[in-house]
Amino acid sequence: xxxxxxxxxxxxxxxxxxxxxxxxxxxxxxxxxxxxxxxxxxxxxxxxxxxxxxxxxxxxxxxxxxxxxxxxxxxxxxxxxxxxxxxxxxxxxxxxxxxxxxxxxxxxxxxxxxxxxxxxxxxxxxxxxxxxxxxxxxxxxxxxxxxxxxxxxxxxxx
Numbered sequence: 440x441x442x443x444x445x446x447x448x449x450x451x452x453x454x455x456x457x458x459x460x461x462x463x464x465x466x467x468x469x470x471x472x473x474x475x476x477x478x479x480x481x482x483x484x485x486x487x488x489x490x491x492x493x494x495x496x497x498x499x500x501x502x503x504x505x506x507x508x509x510x511x512x513x514x515x516x517x518x519x520x521x522x523x524x525x526x527x528x529x530x531x532x533x534x535x536x537x538x539x540x541x542x543x544x545x546x547x548x549x550x551x552x553x554x555x556x557x558x559x560x561x562x563x564x565x566x567x568x569x570x571x572x573x574x575x576x577x578x579x580x581x582x583x584x585x586x587x588x589x590x591x592x593x594x595x596x597x
Contacts, residue, residue: 443490446588447581451498452563454581456526457488461589481589484529489537489585491555491563492521498563502555512551518544522553526582530590533573535582537566 442459463482493499503516524539539553555563565579572578573586 441488444588446489446584447579449580451493451495452581453492453494454585455490456585456588457490458588461485461487481530483531484527485589486525486527486538487585487589489524489526490521491524491566493519493563506551506554509554511554515544515548515550516542518546519550520545520547522555524553524555526585528573528586528589529570530586533586534570535567535573535578535586536570537568537582539568 441457443455444458446456447454463485499519503513507513520543522539522542524537527536539555542550542553544550565577
């Protein structure tokens with residue numbers, strides 16, 4: 440099941456992360472992806488599920504217009520509620536990337552493949568689809584909060 444934690448809230452959007460379904464992003468020798476169990480350190484690279492909700496109608500209108508311009512479906516987007524995606528974190532290099540997956544309406548019906556974090560200029564500032572530094576001034580505070588939650592400066596802070 441999901442265990443969503445509100446990780447960041449700002450004027451344009453709100454972000455939650457699933458604190459239970461965290462896996463390593465690199466296969467081990469057996470072809471498995473490591474999972475951080477209780478009292479076990481997380482792998483150096485992890486993938487975390489995130490949910491992003493757009494709060495401002497103007498931002499949603501820009502998102503719909505951008506989808507339309509890209510030739511993507513906009514059907515049902517007047518009832519858009521949130522986008523589900525992944526954030527991949529690399530603790531050693533202090534890098535991240537957002538991997539959008541699916542958009543949902545207010546009844547949790549799938550609308551289409553998410554394009555919230557397209558190549559080029561992101562719709563939500565500081566959320567990038569390519570590997571980017573967590574510590575950059577351009578990185579959104581939501582990403583920094585997720586990184587700090589899973590890789591706190593002092594592990595006893597968790």
